[in-house]
Amino acid sequence: MKIAMNRFISASTKIIILINLLFLFSSTIHADERKDSIPLSLKTNAVEWSVFAPNVAAEYGLNKHISADIDLGINAWNRPNNKKYRFMHITGELRYWTHEVFQKGFWGIHASAGSFNINKVKTLFFPFKKDYRYQGTFYNIGVGYGRRWNIDGHWDIEAEIGLGYYYALYDRYNCETCGAKLDENKKGFFGPTKVAVNLVYTLGKKEEKIKVLPAVYTPRPHKKLTxxxxxxxxxxxxxxxxxxxxxxxxxxxxxxxxxxxxxxxxxxxxxxxxxxxxxxxxxxxxxxxxxxxxxxxxxxxxxxxxxxxxxxxxxxxxxxxxxxxxxxxxxxxxxxxxxxxxxxxxxxxxxxxxxxxxxxKMAEKNQILNIIDNTPEDLRKEKLIKLNGGQTWYKLLHTxxxxxxxxxxxxxxxxxx
Missing domain, CATH: 3.30.1330.60 (OmpA-like domain)
Known part of the structure; x- marks a missing residue:
């Protein structure tokens, strides 16, 4: 595990350097566009949480159309019957937003580095057989497309899918836990590099600019008008x-x-x-x-x-x-x-x-109208809250x-x- 950790640290360092270079390059090219307050998004991926992997990501808007994203995830727990799907990863992505940063659709290029320890589990990202335990590090680079939908003010939902190339360095073990190492391998393959459904909170959300056309002044004519x-x-x-x-x-x-x-x-x-x-x-x-x-x-x-x-x-x-x-x-x-x-x-x-x-087209339409029309204003709210055990009030709140x-x-x- 110590060797795998050292590989992960080395790989992560390379990825971080690459991300910083991309950020610096994009910031330099588009420095003249950065006149407004650019927002920062914090988010977490529900797909990784579904396999009990805590994760966090941050995304910074570099200009009107470009943003940079970095995310970290870890799954450090063994499953029952000695099943393992343990991993750590760091991923950086540079995004181009087709409308405006943090709005609607985007294309991204991303790179990742990480470590893994897999046993008796079939995974989407690693096409390994279930007959052995695999432990090692991986790198990938891919292209993704995603979209963001605003829920309410600062809150958004974001989905993204990415495809690309993996390169893995790993050891193969015959025993489930402590058996001798069989061999060392390396493998390259194409596959999904990113699957995300993110809950997003944006700080300092950028408002849509309101564009007003200039009014045209026409000189007063000399002739008398009707x-x-x-x-x-x-x-x-x-x-x-x-x-x-x-x-x-x-x-x-x-x-x-x-x-x-x-x-x-x-x-x-x-x-x-x-x-x-x-x-x-x-x-x-x-x-x-x-x-x-x-x-x-x-x-x-x-x-x-x-x-x-x-x-x-x-x-x-x-x-x-x-x-x-x-x-x-x-x-x-x-x-x-x-x-x-x-x-x-x-x-x-x-x-x-x-x-x-x-x-x-509410089923309770007539009941609601009857309360509004025939109940004093100071008592309407209480009656509506109690109507149908609170279900009607809940519908009104959200619709x-x-x-x-x-x-x-x-x-x-x-x-x-």
Whole structure:
């Protein structure tokens, strides 16, 4: 075992040096791109845990499309009947993300070094017979493809499969435990080099950038224009963005435009539940109105909401903070005055819940609607929690409540000159 450990240490040292060179090379080439805060991911592989192998990995974003990953794993336990699938490994990978670092799909090139002690076990990674015990070290290099899916804010699920070439140096034993060594061997073969289903937590998650097209200023013509000609541009803006309203018209109260928040949170996250599209439309509309020659940006109204779970007073404050967060976001990215943006806090969104349940296919739909329609607001929550032994409340928490945690009823008002 001492020889195997020395081989592992030697192999690991080479891999670490290779990884550092790759990291340095990529960082140098793309140094001019590293203008934003790049996130760091910590993760663990469920596939290795399935064979009782604790493991941990860290991944660092080097620039917009390149990241570097290193992971360690160990299985130091014997199985019953003297079965063995003991191993240690260190793996480094350089990844290219097709969309943006830590988002959607990626290609990777990886290299590993490790030690193993296998007996009476058939494995995916080592094509050895079960008639002998094998102990030694291995190296591999491979290419993989993977994809990441966001669960909630900083949490992601990541899957990857890799194929490549192995080279193993090992001793073969006839006895299961302490028999004499039969021979020393080396073997090269192609096979799967990486199989991973990772639970990922990202620190300092990079927000999706909201791109706004520059508004085009057209000089005022000398000839006198008809009202139809003057207001053609602002009316086109209002048609494109239905939340843009002329002063005096009816306000919109719907969720066609909304900015959503994670539970118990009032921080705007561009990548969360489609927020990027809503934020982009708001900023674009405000900017386009601001440069229009024949219309003034009059005001902006925002309403904040919270889902009904938790304390009512706390939820009202949370709904206010959500509306305020969107107001500050608009102020940060436009030149409008703070005085023209008004916010309101409506607390727990019971009407939004009712509308969503009415449109759903839930088996308990009628029971829920009956409670909402015929129970005082201060007693509804308790009845819903008890309904069907709590199963209905659990469904609401995970299927409908996330859509009620938002800043919505957004109206951008203009006045014709």
């Amino acid at each position: 009202p139809a000609e003057k207001y053609k541009n602002i009316e086109a803006i209002a048609e494109k963005y239905p939340f843009v309203r002329e002063v005096g018209s009816e306000a919109r109260r719907d969720r066609r435009l909304t900015v959503r928040f994670p539970v118990n949170n009032a921080v705007i996250k561009g990548e969360y539940m489609g927020n990027a599209s809503s934020l982009r439309d708001i900023l674009q509309a405000v900017q386009d109105i601001s440069v229009d020659q024949y219309a003034d940006l009059n005001s902006i109204s925002i309403t904040g909401f919270a889902s009904p779970e938790g304390n009512e007073e706390y939820n009202r404050q949370l709904s206010k903070e959500r509306a305020q967060a969107l107001k500050e976001y608009i102020l940060n990215f436009t030149s409008v005055d703070a005085d023209i943006i008004t916010i309101s806090a409506e607390g727990e969104d019971w009407m939004g819940l009712r509308d969503a349940v009415a449109k759903s 409908i409540f996330p859509w009620l945690r938002d800043a919505c009823y957004i109206n951008v008002w203009y006045k014709k000159k």
